[in-house]
Amino acid sequence: MRWLFALMLCWLPALGCAKEAPPVADDPVLEQRLMRLAKELRCLVCQNESLADSHAELATDLRDQIRDQMRAGRSDEQIKSWLTQRYGDFVLYRTPVKATTAMLWFGPFALLLAGLAGLVFYLRRRRARVSEPRLTPEERTRARALLQEPDPDAAGR
Amino acid sequence: MKSLRFILPLLVFVVLLMFLWVGLSLNPREVPSPLVGKPAPAFQLARLDDPAKTLADKDLRGQVWLLNVWASWCVSCMEEHPVLVELSKQGVVPVYGLNYKDQPAAAQQWLARNGDPYTLSMVDPDGKVGIDYGVYGVPETYVIDKAGVIRYKQIGPVTPKVLSEHILPLVKRLQAS
Numbered sequence: 424m425r426w427l428f429a430l431m432l433c434w435l436p437a438l439g440c441a442k443e444a445p446p447v448a449d450d451p452v453l454e455q456r457l458m459r460l461a462k463e464l465r466c467l468v469c470q471n472e473s474l475a476d477s478h479a480e481l482a483t484d485l486r487d488q489i490r491d492q493m494r495a496g497r498s499d500e501q502i503k504s505w506l507t508q509r510y511g512d513f514v515l516y517r518t519p520v521k522a523t524t525a526m527l528w529f530g531p532f533a534l535l536l537a538g539l540a541g542l543v544f545y546l547r548r549r550r551a552r553v554s555e556p557r558l559t560p561e562e563r564t565r566a567r568a569l570l571q572e573p574d575p576d577a578a579g580r
Numbered sequence: 581m582k583s584l585r586f587i588l589p590l591l592v593f594v595v596l597l598m599f600l601w602v603g604l605s606l607n608p609r610e611v612p613s614p615l616v617g618k619p620a621p622a623f624q625l626a627r628l629d630d631p632a633k634t635l636a637d638k639d640l641r642g643q644v645w646l647l648n649v650w651a652s653w654c655v656s657c658m659e660e661h662p663v664l665v666e667l668s669k670q671g672v673v674p675v676y677g678l679n680y681k682d683q684p685a686a687a688q689q690w691l692a693r694n695g696d697p698y699t700l701s702m703v704d705p706d707g708k709v710g711i712d713y714g715v716y717g718v719p720e721t722y723v724i725d726k727a728g729v730i731r732y733k734q735i736g737p738v739t740p741k742v743l744s745e746h747i748l749p750l751v752k753r754l755q756a757s
Binding site: 468480481485488507511513 | 609615681706707708714716717
């Protein structure tokens with residue numbers, strides 16, 4: 424019985440550190456910078472998640488690579504271009520402004536302008552159509568006479 | 581002028597329909613690779629059959645070859661595997677395998693069980709070469725020309741249709757040039 428207890432004691436330290444902690448907090452500043460950058464990057468596996476949030480294995484690998492590059496002193500811009508060389512602009516949540524993305528950036532404003540132009544055109548035409556009808560002199564005197572007549576409803580009151 | 585009032589909304593509707601038709605039939609999982617038309621990233625990796633030997637991209641210059649990214653844990657790889665085995669029997673184009681984030685023993689077992697269509701397989705244990713090639717989902721297949729330029733990328737399994745309609749015609753054209 425005693426030797427069993429001794430054996431159990433031998434195992435205790437092994438149980439104490441059963442799993443290695445992930446190497447995250449060794450440089451909190453770098454880790455913060457990594458997370459800030461990774462929030463702007465799209466995970467290619469879970470496409471609606473950022474690289475910061477995703478638990479996909481590829482996202483972990485990419486975060487490790489970005490961490491290594493940050494340690495090597497590369498700038499955020501350099502890391503972004505490293506990623507776009509491999510995965511295209513798709514990884515960036517902020518689409519860069521260039522010829523192929525002009526429609527995306529300016530299309531909505533073009534549509535808005537077209538809509539406004541259409542509205543102005545329509546309103547102008549409508550105003551022209553419903554402009555006040557001209558009265559002939561006879562009609563005018565008749566209208567005046569009608570307006571000056573005492574109101575029958577008011578008289579009855 | 582009167583007829584315009586009816587034709588114009590119809591026209592707008594048709595244009596909208598066309599946009600939706602094209603937009604909704606696109607597969608958002610297929611991210612177009614910026615590497616198509618660019619030189620294939622360099623690598624030097626251990627061979628699966630003999631880890632003491634390595635294979636580099638330079639060794640494959642001067643021929644048209646396919647790079648197929650696979651793993652024994654990958655379910656869709658099973659789906660395309662018979663297509664690759666059939667292709668290797670025809671001997672039209674060499675297929676090199678990139679064994680992506682796998683255990684070598686499991687990978688070798690998988691090949692023994694399902695057949696080995698690869699001229700050679702290389703081992704990419706931590707997926708670094710995979711990242712260089714823009715791999716984000718296994719399987720993926722690249723067509724690389726004699727000068728070492730990537731000409732085509734297939735995301736997802738190679739089906740007989742993809743092979744006969746895209747890959748093989750392209751391979752023939754590249755081999756002739």
